[in-house]
Amino acid sequence: MKTVKEVSILLGVSVAAAFIVNYFLPDGIALVGQWDTSQGVVRAMAKNDIVIKGIEIDTVDEARRLFDSGKYIFVDARSPEDYEEGHIQGALSLPVGQFEERVAAFLERLPPEASIITYCSGRTCQDSHHLAEFLLEFGYENVTVFIDGFPGWEAQGHPIE
């Protein structure tokens, strides 16, 4: 009985502390997250969530239509190794983890009015949203996110290189 009481006290303190800290923590998360890939990018729905639904391209067909229009630049947010292994045809590499080192060269290459579509490894990945946020901060006006990313594109047999 003593053990049951002690375990209950320790767990009770843990649960109380957990909810209080999560409530005040700037990085705190919702009680229920979005973990269904058919509903979009999976995520914990944190207070500082960077997913902006309004800038998403959520079908491969739509991404292909924009690709065919030739007016959009695809930008790959994944690691350089992933990019080397295969990427959407004509896409530029701008790994979100190396954004600071690489952004200067990127700014020289693309003017702020360029139409940019970011992508990463699909709906379990938020890196394309992070990259879009960074690019918007750096003055790019027309940035969208292709949420099915490279795996979705490749699975439909669209052009890669």
Add this chain to the structure above:
Amino acid sequence: MNNFLNNSWIELAARWVLGATFIYASHSKILAPAVFAKIIYGYDLFPAILINLLAIILPFVELIAGMALIFGFYPRSAVLIVNVLLLAFIVSLSINIVRGHEFDCGCFAINAEDQSTFSGPLLIRDFVYFTLGIYVFFYRNSRRLCMGATEQ
């Protein structure tokens, strides 16, 4: 061997190693619950409705149990909690090794967290901690540096 295991300094060392490990492990999870939630999602073992609750609560169970071990506050009960957690980790890792499930979202945040995709070493490590926990649980002499009365 019995003398060695009955030595209260050895018990203290085992308890502190476990406590420090659990406090350390809780740290990054508490600061980045969204990343931890994603890792739980990656295990593909829990219903969606529980993922965030686990991500919020589990790190604090680790932290409080770890602190209780260090300070000798309800040490037997704290180590019981720690071992239940370790058993849960061992079972989860084993299920995914057996069914060949490895989650790689290709995400920068998860990779930067150094979430090793090699489950084998993690499993061995957890077994070592689990053994330490069993020892601390069944230790019968008086324990050193405990808050309040000396725990038996």
